[in-house]
Amino acid sequence: MSTETEVGTAPTALDDGTPGSTIPDTRARPQDRTTAAPTAPPRPAAPARPAAPTAPAQPGPRTNWLVPLLVLVVGMFMSVLDISIVNVAISTMQNDFGATTDQIQWVSTSYSLAEGVIVPASAWLGARLGLGRTYTFAMVGFAIFSAFCGLAWDINSMIAFRILQAIPGGVIPVVALSMLYKIVPRKSMGAAMGIYGLGIVFAPAIGPTLGGYLVEYVDWRLIFFINVPVAVLGVIGAVFLLPRFRPEPGTKFDLPGFLAIAVGLFSLLLALSEGPKWGWTSYPTLILLTLGVLSLALFVVVELEVDQPMLDVRVFGTWAFSNSLILISIVSVGLFGVLFYIPVYLQQFQNMGAFDTGLLLLPQALVMAVIMPVAGQIYDRIGAKWPAAIGLTIVALTTWDLAGLTPDTPHGKLELILAVRAAGIGLAMMPIMTGGLSALPSDRSSMGSAFNTVVQRASSAIGLAAMTALMTVQQAQESADRSGLMSSSGSASSSASGASASSGGSSAGSAMLEQYQAYQHLQSQVFITGLNDLLIATAILTACAVPLALMLRGGKPPAEDGPRVIEG
Incomplete structure (x- = not known):
């Protein structure tokens, strides 16, 4: 059986069908249906008998939430x-x-x-x-x-x-x-x-x-x-x-509404997840983004028209x-x-x-x-x-x-x-x-x-x-810029490294190790620079929310x- 209660109030005396109703019980009781004779002196009112319960008493509202x-x-x-x-x-x-x-x-x-x-x-x-x-x-x-x-x-x-x-x-x-x-x-x-x-x-x-x-x-x-x-x-x-x-x-x-928002969210999430790999101007990415936006727009139209959105x-x-x-x-x-x-x-x-x-x-x-x-x-x-x-x-x-x-x-x-x-x-x-x-x-x-x-x-x-x-995007641009600088500086020393390679294999191995370390340092700098730019953009976006x-x-x-x- 269902009861409707309001948290923090006492149980209602009578449920009139409205949630949280506190209407007092004014229903006629059996003893009220028979009235005394007009000539009889008024008698003291007897204590009212409680109405017979129609269902087991329900627990009161939960005050401990x-x-x-x-x-x-x-x-x-x-x-x-x-x-x-x-x-x-x-x-x-x-x-x-x-x-x-x-x-x-x-x-x-x-x-x-x-x-x-x-x-x-x-x-x-x-x-x-x-x-x-x-x-x-x-x-x-x-x-x-x-x-x-x-x-x-x-x-x-x-x-x-x-x-x-x-x-x-x-x-x-x-x-x-x-x-x-x-x-x-x-x-x-x-x-x-x-x-x-x-x-x-x-x-x-x-x-x-x-x-x-x-x-x-x-x-x-x-x-x-x-x-x-x-x-x-x-x-x-x-x-x-x-x-x-x-x-x-x-x-x-609401099947039409569900299909519209499901297709919209799925398309947008998939496009943004795979966009860096597919390319942001590739046909799959653009098609998914377009489909996502149109599906969400259709969802709004559908939800405004149906009776139970x-x-x-x-x-x-x-x-x-x-x-x-x-x-x-x-x-x-x-x-x-x-x-x-x-x-x-x-x-x-x-x-x-x-x-x-x-x-x-x-x-x-x-x-x-x-x-x-x-x-x-x-x-x-x-x-x-x-x-x-x-x-x-x-x-x-x-x-x-x-x-x-x-x-x-x-x-x-x-x-x-x-x-x-x-x-x-x-x-x-x-x-x-x-x-x-x-x-x-x-x-x-x-x-x-x-x-x-x-x-x-x-x-x-x-x-x-x-x-x-x-x-x-930031890493690609930063990597291209720094690689250009490295290649220009590296060309100046290429003749020296070639000459040292003719004198012994150890010098050639040392040069390759230096190039690898330089590449690792380049990747580290590119990632950290991109991350810092990302944090700056996030900070600006958050400031705009104030x-x-x-x-x-x-x-x-x-x-x-x-x-x-x-x-x-």
Whole structure:
């Protein structure tokens, strides 16, 4: 049986069909149907007998939202952690499977593409099956396919299992965020999102440390097997601790809208992922980009026409929500771009191992773990505007400072900059997200959650692909310029090296070694110069987001709670 309760209020005396109804019980009771004779003196009123219950009493609303929230954090943490932790094991998997560079990249690319397709359908799936059931099924599926990834025997099986793993992995964040907005009172939303954000931001930051240890000292397959016990605990918690939400069996599946957005996101992600290899002006890249843009435009048209849209694009009519999505995109691009390229810089040009690299990046993860709950408390007191603006300013300044990397940058300095930068991200991220979602009506929170997840996933993947493309162009130009200088200087010494070669083979070998060392130095300088240019561009982009952050709502958020629809 289903009951409708509002978090933080007493159970209603009578359910009149309206969520959270508190209408007093005025139904006629049997003793009221017989009236006394007109001549009889009035008798003292007898105590009213309670109406016979029509169903077993249901539990009151859940005022303790922290325990269900922690269950959601487990699932969110696991699904996001898997994205960053796999990057550490890519080279080891390539050696074990004997795969080429192009083949091994599909371990990550296939996951992003499959997730981009399934995320738009997650809101419908949660409504059709019920959010709690969908979350539980997704956790079970993620555990099963994670185990399959750990058992993969070649590169093709790994790619196939990663695609299957991405299906529940894309459902978990959408459903979890939708449940959060139905469990937590609005007056506590900032604190709740601060805790929930540990799965969104802290998981990618801790991924290199955990993955580096498993890859270097244990076995890379454990990065997948570790999901199984975590998922088992999450499923047990979901079954016993999460409230059950009523499904909406009448919800129709918007097939035209799903196909349009799935084709659009798939085409854009594939074009940006393979563009550096195919060439940005090649026919496959241009066709995919055109198809992606046209499909997304068609998706908007379809969603405005159908009665039950898969994702209601009308939520973009709320500027506070649209603004928050723009800011989330900018933060996600900077976060995942730095998390991808800094480990490459440390391992390839400072000769650090995977675990040592993870340890150097650990302080920023710890800072985020501390700052994000605090940022949630700040949001509950002063709103989203100032935490977001101050946080983005910190991110812009520290990213600009980070753009001075050299092959000999001290590790202590790098740790400090990354930790302060992480504090800015932790301060800004959750107030931005919470402020945007809180601006939507409660009946559109699921749609907002779905769009939020789509934007986070798509912006991080598209942003990383765009940053890689920019790096490729910068490196090619820098390499051409420096090679020209080297060739001009090398021609002057070629006659001398030729003369010394006639005097003995050792001199020729020494000359070849010098040329190799010069080439290695050239590649190092080209990569670091390109990375610094990329960081400068990221800093400028983040600085441009500060005025948008100042448009967010300030002041203490409204304390009234929306209805919470929970199954009994």
